[in-house]
Amino acid sequence: MPELPEVETIRRDLEEKIVGKKIAAVFILAKKSVHYPATKFSDVLIGDSFSNINRRGKLLYCSFRKNLLFLLIHLKMTGQLIFRQKKKIIAGGHSLGCIDFELPNKFTRVVIKFSDGSELFFNDLRRFGYLKLVTAEEKDKILKNSFGIEPLTPGFKYPLFAQLFNNRKTNIKALLMNQKLIAGIGNIYADEVCFCAGVRPDRKANKITETEKKKIFNCINKVLKLSIAHRGTTFNSYVDCDGKTGSFVSLLKVYGRVGEKCYRCKSIIQKIRAAGRGTHFCLKCQK
DNA sequence: GTGTTTGTTATCAA
DNA sequence: CTTGATAACAAACA
Numbered sequence: 001m002p003e004l005p006e007v008e009t010i011r012r013d014l015e016e017k018i019v020g021k022k023i024a025a026v027f028i029l030a031k032k033s034v035h036y037p038a039t040k041f042s043d044v045l046i047g048d049s050f051s052n053i054n055r056r057g058k059l060l061y062c063s064f065r066k067n068l069l070f071l072l073i074h075l076k077m078t079g080q081l082i083f084r085q086k087k088k089i090i091a092g093g094h095s096l097g098c099i100d101f102e103l104p105n106k107f108t109r110v111v112i113k114f115s116d117g118s119e120l121f122f123n124d125l126r127r128f129g130y131l132k133l134v135t136a137e138e139k140d141k142i143l144k145n146s147f148g149i150e151p152l153t154p155g156f157k158y159p160l161f162a163q164l165f166n167n168r169k170t171n172i173k174a175l176l177m178n179q180k181l182i183a184g185i186g187n188i189y190a191d192e193v194c195f196c197a198g199v200r201p202d203r204k205a206n207k208i209t210e211t212e213k214k215k216i217f218n219c220i221n222k223v224l225k226l227s228i229a230h231r232g233t234t235f236n237s238y239v240d241c242d243g244k245t246g247s248f249v250s251l252l253k254v255y256g257r258v259g260e261k262c263y264r265c266k267s268i269i270q271k272i273r274a275a276g277r278g279t280h281f282c283l284k285c286q287k
Numbered sequence: 288g289t290g291t292t293t294g295t296t297a298t299c300a301a
Numbered sequence: 302c303t304t305g306a307t308a309a310c311a312a313a314c315a
Contacts, residue, residue, distance in 0.1 A: 001293060058294075077293050078312085126311050128294070146295095170305060179295080187293060236292075276307065277293065290315090297309075 002075045003058060004151065004184030005227035006238050006246060010081050011055045013241035014120075017083045019050050020065075022115040033109035033124060035132035044069055044133060045112065057147045057183030061139055070139040072132040078107075079122065079129030083241040086117030125237060147183040151220050161217050165205045172208060172216070173201035174275035185220070187277045188233055188255045193219045195254045200286045202274045226251065254280040 002010070026042040028034050034041050044067055052063045060073040073081070084103055103121050104111060110122040110131055122131060134142070148164075149156055164181050175181060176190040185193065194201040196219035199212050208216070232238060232246030235256060239245055249256075253263060258271035262282040272279050 003294095074294085076295075076311095125313070126293090128311060168304085174305080177294090278291080292312100292314090293310105295310095298307085299305105300307100301303100301305085 001077055001186060001188060001235060002079065002232070002238050003186035003189050005189070005224055005248065006232035007055055007058050007060060007075065007184070008228055009232045009240050009246065010075075011053050011060055013083070014050075014053045014060075014062075014081065017118075017241060018112075018114070018120060019053065021118065022049050023047065023112060024115040025111075025113040027111040027113070028109075029104070029111070030109040030124075030127065032127055033122065033130055035130050041131075041133060045071075056143050056150060057179055058186070059142075059146075061143070069133045069135060072130075072134055072139065072142070073122075074129050074132075075124070076126070076128035076130075078125040078237045080107075080124070080237065080239055080243075081241055082121045082123065082239065082243050084119050084121065147179055148181040150183050151185070151224055156221075158214065158217050161220075162210075162213050165208055165213060168205035170205055171202045171274055172199060172205050173277070173279055175205045176216075176220075177275060177277075182220070184224070187279075188235065188252070189223055189227070190275075190277075191255045191280045192223050192253060194281060195286060196223055198286050201279050201281055202272065254282060256280070 023045045026045050028038045028041065031038055048064045048066045050062050051065045054061050058074065062071040082103065105123065107123040107125045108121050109124050112120040149160055164175060168175060172194060173190050176185045176193060177187065191201060193216060197212060197215035199208065199216060227233060227248040230246060230248040230251065231240055233248040233252065234245035235249060254269055257269045258280055260269050262269055262285060265282065265284045267282060267284040270281055270283055
């Protein structure tokens with residue numbers, strides 16, 4: 001379940017690993033995962049190279065050196081982007097510079113092969129994610145219409161954030177997960193931010209006090225930054241571009257901890273359904 | 288066989 | 302028109 005910290009980790013990895021490398025071949029193993037005619041998709045990419053890897057919320061968008069189209073990548077729930085250097089076979093049959101699982105595997109949907117022999121694998125168990133080619137105009141339209149304030153940027157200022165609460169009758173969890181209001185927060189970080197701020201996730205947005213709003217604002221910055229520093233949360237299928245797990249899972253305070261003791265007050269973590277999602281919180285620490 | 292997992296969109300209601 | 306709540310999708314696992 002890649003959210004902002006996981007997608008940002010992948011973005012930074014890709015920037016380092018694939019930018020400038022010449023694309024030699026593209027293999028589309030699942031047509032559904034590519035939102036563009038398959039042969040044309042390959043034609044556009046082959047011979048070109050990535051020039052920039054950007055992110056807005058949970059969406060990656062990449063530009064190319066030559067072609068003017070943009071590649072949008074959404075991992076949805078189970079998408080992975082794994083980069084593998086060319087296999088180096090050494091004496092004894094072991095290989096160097098490889099991750100410890102087989103690629104491609106049965107969840108590999110697209111493979112992009114570079115001219116130096118390295119490969120990028122798009123794996124997606126649930127097939128919700130996609131690779132999509134769009135024009136600059138389409139890209140701009142999507143970025144403008146689909147996303148609200150971007151956390152961790154200079155534009156993420158408290159007064160702007162506080163405005164989102166005005167006259168909103170929905171609960172704070174739904175507000176935090178609404179991509180058109182704030183970009184990048186999903187189910188895990190919505191729960192973690194609410195715990196950090198001491199606010200129950202099912203509280204109505206328009207009943208949240210000024211002090212609480214400030215706490216929520218600060219907690220968004222704090223939680224997301226800390227998670228990025230730990231290369232994200234691996235709960236189910238998320239891995240970085242080396243196929244490695246993120247370690248923020250060990251710092252989760254409430255998500256996935258139903259029935260366990262709150263680290264802060266020792267009372268039992270509750271689980272309810274809010275905004276249509278499994279929602280975790282501490283009765284004592286969150287009001 | 289059943290319930291659960293979630294990012295996003297579709298749909299319907301107010 | 303806006304907002305909100307809910308279902309649906311997909312696929313695997315316990």
